[in-house]
Amino acid sequence: MVIKKILFVTLASISLSVAQACNKDQVKVENTYTVYVVPQLPAAQMYTKWAPVLQQIGKMTGLCFDLFVPATIPEFESEFIKGTPDFAFMNPYHQVMAYKSQGYIPLIADSKIKLEGIVLVKADSTLTKLSQLKGEKVAFPSPNAFAASLLVRSILAKEGIEIEPIYVKSHNNVYRSIIIGDVVAGGGVNNTYNREPVEIKNEVKILYRTPVFMPHPFSANPRISQRLRDQVIQAFLDLAQTDAGRKMLDEIQIPEPVKVNYKDDYLPLEKIGVEKFVVNGTN
Known part of the structure; x- marks a missing residue:
């Protein structure tokens, strides 16, 4: 039965934790930045979707990205709460948590589908x-x-x-x-x-x-300079100007990226009353 086959393949694919998402021969090693992605799907699938995008963004900006896909969402949360990632793709309430804990700055999100x-x-x-x-x-x-x-x-x-x-x-x-x-x-x-x-x-x-x-933002640690943040934002926006770029971005749920900010797009989430349901330190 097709469903059983899909179940087996999907549920068995949660082993990948970290992978290199650029060619360091093309850029200086000191220009390497970590990107953590919330594991909505099994890690292998997330890597397959994100690695091509980061490779292209790297070519456009001259930066290199190390892609990390934690095994679980709680593991992802523990990393951004500590301020480990330079950049991270996170859910909207993660953005609230990350802003409060480390001051993470939302850069872009999808404008096509809320x-x-x-x-x-x-x-x-x-x-x-x-x-x-x-x-x-x-x-x-x-x-x-x-x-x-x-x-x-x-x-x-x-x-x-x-x-x-x-x-x-x-x-x-x-x-x-x-x-x-x-x-x-x-x-x-x-x-x-x-x-x-x-x-x-x-x-x-x-x-x-x-x-x-507002959907998941791609966010930056405040230690990343405004100049580099602007470069990354512009690269995402430019990538969306081609059919091939939009296809890649659709794979990571950002088919039509738009610049976002915390006050207008994510601050309202502080007032919807879900904080009492947040669980800290769960594996």
Whole structure:
């Protein structure tokens, strides 16, 4: 069965942790910067999507990037809270956490599609409303995945719907946990769900959609100079001017990059009441 084959390949692909994403022969070693990417999908998939983009951005800026894809979202969080990454692609509430802890500066985000949390169930499920999830097992990528977990769990709590959260490390695993029946429902986001193979999407359906927010930003540690930040921003914007560039950027969920800032685009998230659901130091 095709679904079983996809399940096996996807769930077995979470071993990659770090890889080189540039040719150091082309640039000076001191121009090397670390880029950490939130592991929404298995690490091997994230590397395959991000490495070509960073190679191209490196050519355009004369910089070199070391690409890190932590095995889990909590591991990713611990790194940016310590201020390890020079640059990071993070979820919107991670941006709030990173700004408060280390002053990370959002540079660009996608302008094409806003981020939307979704709750999914099996395609043949008889469930029609959130209240029917009371007492059930619901899968999430991690406690602090923003729209897929924090936002959904806060909405369920406000509605008085108590569930048993099950954290399965990635968005891929959420969708597949629903299909194989490990959980009744799961939290995801439009950007990862829309990129799933049709065989997976045919096996689930959307039960609920959250309000929408500015998507994941590509952010910089404040130790990165304004000049370098501007170079990176311009490179992303220029890359989007070609068909090939837009195709690469679509793979990393930034098909139409636009410059963003914390005050206008992410500060409002401080006021939506999800902070009480943040879990610190979870593996």
